[in-house]
Amino acid sequence: MTTPSTPFTTGLPGAWGLGLLRGGLELKQFFRQRDQVVFTFAFPIVFLVLFASIFSGTAGDTGVPVSQLYVAAMLGAGIMATSFQSLGISIAIERDERQLRRLSSTPMPPAAYFLGKVWLVLVTGVMEAVLLLLVGVGLFDLTLPRDVVSWLTFGWIFLLGTAGCALLGIAISSVPRSGRSAGSVVILPFLVLQFISGVYIPASELPGWMLNIGALFPLKWMCQGFRGVFLPDSAAVLEQAGSWEFGRIALVLGAWCIGGLLLCLLTFRWKSRRDG
Numbered sequence: 058m059t060t061p062s063t064p065f066t067t068g069l070p071g072a073w074g075l076g077l078l079r080g081g082l083e084l085k086q087f088f089r090q091r092d093q094v095v096f097t098f099a100f101p102i103v104f105l106v107l108f109a110s111i112f113s114g115t116a117g118d119t120g121v122p123v124s125q126l127y128v129a130a131m132l133g134a135g136i137m138a139t140s141f142q143s144l145g146i147s148i149a150i151e152r153d154e155r156q157l158r159r160l161s162s163t164p165m166p167p168a169a170y171f172l173g174k175v176w177l178v179l180v181t182g183v184m185e186a187v188l189l190l191l192v193g194v195g196l197f198d199l200t201l202p203r204d205v206v207s208w209l210t211f212g213w214i215f216l217l218g219t220a221g222c223a224l225l226g227i228a229i230s231s232v233p234r235s236g237r238s239a240g241s242v243v244i245l246p247f248l249v250l251q252f253i254s255g256v257y258i259p260a261s262e263l264p265g266w267m268l269n270i271g272a273l274f275p276l277k278w279m280c281q282g283f284r285g286v287f288l289p290d291s292a293a294v295l296e297q298a299g300s301w302e303f304g305r306i307a308l309v310l311g312a313w314c315i316g317g318l319l320l321c322l323l324t325f326r327w328k329s330r331r332d333g
């Protein structure tokens with residue numbers, strides 16, 4: 058007498074495994090939208106070339122070319138564009154099109170969805186940074202650091218800044234009433250932040266009160282940190298405090314990661330407002 062064999066079963070992948078798979082899907086969807094890809098990567102590069110070409114000469118008595126100030130500043134803006142702006146708009150559209158509602162009814166852990174977005178932001182952020190540095194080195198004679206400490210500093214500023222901006226992007230995605238209005242709701246504050254955070258106008262040329270407002274948000278500190286990595290120490294006098302303030306940069310960006318996470322937990326919705 059034979060006994061029936063026990064069927065071979067396997068469990069579903071965990072949140073990390075599903076998050077990796079979800080990240081691959083997010084990247085495929087992103088690169089299939091050619092218009093979005095071109096706009097995301099070309100926008101900061103075009104503005105870098107424009108501003109760095111229009112405003113020539115050196116910054117004050119530092120001997121540092123103004124163009125190199127723009128390279129470092131646009132690094133921060135480019136990373137914020139691939140995290141805050143990209144997630145704020147895309148998640149709002151996915152919610153409006155009820156994609157999030159359908160995902161929430163599947164066995165996929167909610168964490169896997171957000172891990173997929175993290176992979177998307179990290180990959181596109183690294184690509185954006187590489188492209189901007191190539192333009193800076195090729196067109197504006199930016200000198201890349203040769204010591205390990207500077208690259209480690211770049212790494213933690215990149216990771217903390219990307220994480221904080223991505224969390225803010227997820228949080229602000231709940232503000233638009235529809236996917237159509239997401240662009241204006243997200244892009245307007247991002248554009249204002251670029252002007253008051255030393256991206257388009259050097260920090261030394263901005264009023265103190267404007268810099269103080271910009272200091273409340275992560276973009277100003279990302280730009281300042283990248284200037285500290287890629288520019289000589291003589292350029293530190295152009296900052297509001299006259300120094301790079303790496304310790305304060307770490308504290309502020311770390312605080313935004315914690316604050317952004319709390320905002321996401323309090324505001325994120327799987328359903329649009331019209332779905333109740």
